Amino acid sequence: MRMLLVSALLLSMSACTLNKATTGALTGSALGAGLGAIVGNQSGNAGAGVAIGAAGGALGGALIGNSMDNQDSERQRLEEQQIRQQQELERQRREIEEMRRQQRYDDLYRRY
Secondary structure, three states: OHHHHHHHHHHHHHOOOOOHHHHHHHHHHHHHHHHHHHHHHHHOOHHHHHHHHHHHHHHHHHHHHHHHHHHHHHHHHHHHHHHHHHHHHHHHHHHHHHHHHHHHHHHHHHHO
């Protein structure tokens, strides 16, 4: 039980500065340790249950958190690409408008 409290405390203190994989591992470890303690207590070996539950929870949480980190990175990459494309589109619009102005000027100049 003490391990569960320590894990929960560490998670709450570090969740702001860690990536999702690490946070997921800590959360999974805490949840797994709690579940392992319950299952281990029922089978008469709470210590092994806590250890196995914490290890399994940490692994599962890390995998899920890593997947979330990868999704965040991909989303960030796509957002940056979209911003660059929007900037290029605006540049091209300005260029087209300038060419139209120049064409109108040339047309007017030729009339006289």
